[in-house]
Amino acid sequence: MSISTVLVTGGAGFIGSNYVRSIAQDHPKCTIRVLDLLTYSGNMANLADLEGRIEFTQGDIADPAVLDAVVPDCDTIINFAAESHVDRSLVDSRPFVHSNVLGVQVLLDACRRHDVRRFLQISTDEVYGDLGSTSRCSLESDPLRPRNPYAASKAAAEHLVQAAHASFGLNTVITRGSNTYGPWQYPEKIIPLFTTQAMEGLSLPVYGDGTAVRDYLHVDDHCAGIECVLHNGVSGGIYNLGARLQISGLDVADAILKHIGLSNDHLTFTDDRIGHDYRYEVDPSKAESLGWIRSRSWQEGLLSTIDWYQRHHDWWQAIRSKSRFGDFKAR
Ligand SMILES: NC(=O)c1ccc[n+]([C@@H]2O[C@H](COP(=O)([O-])OP(=O)(O)OC[C@H]3O[C@@H](n4cnc5c(N)ncnc54)[C@H](O)[C@@H]3O)[C@@H](O)[C@H]2O)c1
Structure with missing residues (x-):
């Protein structure tokens, strides 16, 4: 799938900024728009070396007017924007429902309004819930059993994405990454x-x-997995990304x-x-079969x-x- 204009939401955060840097390098001709609310974890310093290469807008993914300004002409949207820290969700889950659930619903509606060709939702292994002391790995076909407000909000977002695919034929893919660092x-x-x-x-x-x-996944490998799924994943597909x-x-x-x-x-x-969930581990075979290779x-x-x-x-x-x-x- 060739991409000429991509919108990366949450691109001033940790994984999003690493992803923006990697596609800026790998796709020199691609127009890269970044939309980020710049919450406590969003940081323009993360993108400082890309000034002039990206088009940045500060705004909320849950605001349709903001999306109507940045989504037109985008062929692809990759949604990293989220409240991301479990401990904060245990103190106050309202911002998690706003950004992680309402934000995704508003983004999906904007994809339909503006004929976006592909929407990729960044999700997490936490949606599976606790594997406890078993030795099994979570498969994409497993039921979702989130056990903290962060994980529940990410699971709700996934259901909205799957529903938009089934109901409206939206071209969507979901990645479920494990604990990422870098x-x-x-x-x-x-x-x-x-x-x-x-x-x-x-x-x-x-x-x-x-x-x-x-399961700890280096951010370079996580970004390579997202890129692989974006280009090779089937519409409506879900792909685990983990390091075994x-x-x-x-x-x-x-x-x-x-x-x-x-x-x-x-x-x-x-x-x-x-x-506290005792154990998460995903089976990444499905993404590996698309050609995803980890290097770290x-x-x-x-x-x-x-x-x-x-x-x-x-x-x-x-x-x-x-x-x-x-x-x-x-x-
Ligand atoms: N870090 C991990 O271990 C991990 C693992 C798997 C999946 N994920 C997922 O990856 C994504 C990125 O995680 P991260 O670790 O980079 O988080 P992060 O907190 O570093 O970045 C999140 C970014 O989203 C922005 N944001 C939040 N709400 C917004 C809104 N309403 N509108 C626009 N921007 C908004 C923030 O300003 C920030 O820049 C999240 O969806 C998270 O659930 C993270």
């Missing part, structure tokens, strides 16, 4: 939180006994402390997250990410100086 990630999420805490000589807050496991890894919170903390040269005295065990190992991906935070001290210091990170715990 450059430009807002330092409330586990890897940048632990890394920046360690760099400041502070303690790393591990949930419960630290045994809950996640099972890493505990304690493993993450240990690896970061070791790399930065600190002892385990810097670990603090906090009360567990309420309703966990060891190399984590070390290069820590190095990036060491080299971009000013970027994360500017964020940490504005926000109190004690308010929200690590993912």
